[in-house]
Amino acid sequence: MSVAQSRRISTLIAGRFARSMIARASGGTVALSRLWPGRTDRLIIAPHDLRTADATRAAEIYAGRFVFAGKIVTCHGRSIFDLEPPSEDWEAALLGFGWLRHLRAADTALTRANARSLVDDWISNQARKRPLERRADVRARRVISLLSQAPLVLGDTDGKFYRKYLRGLAREIKYLRYSTLDNDGVPRLQVLIALCYASLCLANQARNIKTASRKLSDELQRQILPDGGHISRNPGALVELLSDLLPLRQTFAARNIAPPPALLNAIDRMMPMLRFFRHGDGSFALFNGMSTAPSDLVATLLAYDDTRGVPMSNMPHSGFQRIDAGTTALIIDTGAPPPPSVSQDAHAGCLSFEFSSGASRIVVNCGMPSTGRDNWRPFARSTAAHSTLTYHESSSCQFVELSAMKRLLRGSPITSGPSNVDSHREAISDGDMLTASHDGYLSRFGVIHRRVLMVSDDGTRLEGEDQVGPAPSGRIKGSDADFALRFHLHPSVKASRLSDARGVMLVLPNRDVWTFEAVDDKVELEDSVFLAGNDGPRRTSQIVIRQDARQASTVRWSFVRSSTSASATNARRNARREPELPL
Template sequence: MSSVHRRGISSLVVGRFARTMVARASGGSAALTRLWPGRTDRLIIAPHDLRTADATRAAEIYAGRFVFAGKIVTSHGRSIFEIEPPSDDWEAALFGFGWLRHLRAADTAITRANARSLVDDWLGNMARHRPVGRRPEVTARRVISLLSQAPLVLSDTDGKFYRRYLRGLTREIRALRHALLDVSDGVPRLQVTIALCYAALCLANQARNIRAATKRLSEELQRQILPDGGHVSRNPGALIELLIDLLPLRQTFAARNIAPPPALLNAIDRMMPMLRFFRHGDGAIALFNGMSATPSDLLATLLAYDDSHGTPMPSMPHSGYQRIDAGTTLVIVDVGPPPPANVSQDAHAGCLSFELSSGACRIVTNCGMPGTNRESWRGFARSTAAHSTVTCHDTSSCSFVERTAMKKLLQGAPIVSGPSQVENRREAVANGVLLTTSHDGYRDRFGVLHQRVIMVKHDGSRVDGEDTLEPAQGGRHRAAQADYALRFHLHPQVKASRLSDAKGVMLVLPNREVWTFEAADDKVDLEESVFLAGNDGPRRSAQIVVRQNSIEAPNVRWSFVRSNSSPQATSARRAARREPELPL
């Protein structure tokens, strides 16, 4: 283990230990506040829930069928909160109470009574103390759901249930305040802060808590939302998770005749363009740093609030991404170092990876992260080999915490070492846009720097590239570890066939558009891959692979070229055609 690796782990452990000690030291006062009868006596407003609701799912819930995270559980008359959950994801969805919105969408006397019965069951059930249900981010989701769906649950109820509901809600809010001392940094911490802000705005007699919650929210937004609108974790999915709560929060401030904090307004204004930056032509979000399948319903809802239209910015320097639009062709490149270790639990070792799409068809992607059953795939999904970039000696460019005990202590497997110097230079040249990038993630282990050059022609008809592994100054370049692989993971809808000369691959897109990949100086293989970010779960796909040795062949030139002919005509004419090389 390198000294850098050890220092990274030590820093994380010390930070975690300090938070735990603070939480324990405050435990006595937190316990006392639970006994103190606060002044909250009524709900005065219910925030809007932007998440899509499906009234047909209300009938399933009424019948005792609970479908979450790809798993189905039937209660058969038992309390759903006492049944052994099939997965942590399923249990988190159950205890998040987001499913109440489906009952509200049906809006019948039966669904209202069913909602009230389920909430009443939970209020008196000791299963509510299960570890997954007490996670701060799950509690935050539950508080927001109970607030936003209060009109459903409290409709036609009596004063006794109303008071019981408020007592349960107040208990959850107090637990959240206590959880702030020990919640994981990043999105979970911000979600807890958002939930506490909602609680202060929606309950009566909360003037002091409104001021405190607003101040805390402003501080977290300023710390976590970067100047270009990206989240500090570098995960595009974080923008969707946060905006779906921040937009109604802005409306809730207005409904209370309270000016929203400038930090909230500024964060939303920056995050919206960043969300569009990651969109491909088919509407899907690029698969970087933990992004899973695009929730198209949520994305459509969010974009309806987007007042800024037009072409997204080409460069997001604080988040570390580049976007090249050329005609109908789009290339998005990860040109940033890993995020800070304390927010890197979902970050990937995908430095210099890119995604390519043509119109509404994605061609080259990263594997992404599955929406469910993540633990089974997490190790592979975060590896460099799951990204469209270079992998040295079958080793990732980042190191992750691996020991089980350490993962439990740190609440995940953060990145403890990786590229520290990531450079990129973008320039307009005669034939298009030229992007020159490099990272040093393999310097210490293999003594090399990875440089990637990408040029996109003005009309988007071709993308040329060159990947080079050059000796790092002072690095130890070992012949036994000089092997590397250049990978291009293909979207499952792309039909790929290896060309007879083993120097290229023909790609046929769903719209019958034809592209040809070539690496004229190297053997090209077509191997199996997996697309993890499908809406229906992992899907089999293919990957283009070029294997080489960095001492014998330190660079690989490649190209993706669009053809105006049919697949048959393209194949017939290819042997007589020689494309010009990349002008470097």
């Protein structure tokens, strides 16, 4: 481990320790305090929940079957809160109480009574608290859920349960106020959003609205970059945050209180970024921890976008580029890793790209599964899981690997990676060209990865060149200089390696045909996995070109759309390869 890496890990550990000590000390103060400042004797308003509800799941919950994060737990008459959770994701979903929205969607006396019984069970048995229940993002989700679903739980209740509900909610809010320092990134914003909701929805909280709004505004200005991206560089963060920020804006309006300008500005910046990452089929590009996003929720979020404009092409602060030509879309990662404190989910995918034609995704990154993340996380974050160049089977970023440090830091942040990522874009005679490079392999191997991408004006051709070489006046370190160029294909693409071993024919779901070619290099078609599917990981293929930087430092390749069928394209290529007969 290098000196720079050791110093960075030490800084992360010291920061985590300091924040934990402050949170614990503050928690002791909370335990001795009286009610949260101001009497929380009634609810004034319940915020709207934009997340999709499924009324059919209410029957499962009533039957004691709780299905979260791909896992099923059946109560068999016992309290669901007493059972051992099958996974951390499942437990977080249970303790976040977002499932109350499914009961509300059913809207029957039975589901209302069921919701009330489950909430009462949780409030009445605080002695069985689990560590995950105290996690800031889980507690924030729980507060927001209890506020937004209050009409369901309190609709037919008596004054005794009403007061009990408010006491439980007030206790959660008190602890939440001291959770902001213990986390960074999306969890910290979720805590501040939950506190804003609490100040607006509960009575006698006027004195806290200003404080909560100011803290949220400061954090939005820090975390939401000028181009609308999130500091973590994860597109999924935009979906998660907008799902809470849009109803929060409505809640301010419902209370006849002007929303903070920083809130309005953040939403206005994030909306175009949401469109930036979308392919023609509505799915999101898979960068830095992005998984599948619920299409109905995304459609709901986009309905709030008044501009509905064409996505911008350059997001310099977030570090992404987009090229649209005809029906073709190309989205490229041209940014350095995020700050270590928000890099627990960041990937080593510098200069990777995703490529789609119309509603068909062609080249993708492997992405992150929506459930069972821990099993796939090391692979999903590696450079090899991205459509870019991997040098000596190593990732362009390095991560915290020791289990003890992972537990202490609550994840595996990036400790080193590209520090100098250059990109230059220009319009050429027949298209757009992007030139980019990164130094993620420079300190270890003495090489820089340079990538050139060109998309034709009509979108029927994508040409690329990847080069690995030493920095000016430098040299390649070590005896091995092998590298691999990978293009992961979407599972819906049918790929066939051509007989000359220099190309691959790709047939899309709509029967369009694209041909990948690397005239000077041997092309392999190998197994891969697509992790971000709605139904879990799926087998797929990847195009791989292997070379040695000392023998051939440059690889040229292209994707070309054919105007004919797959059989005609194959026949034409075979005919072109046949030798002419002697006269």
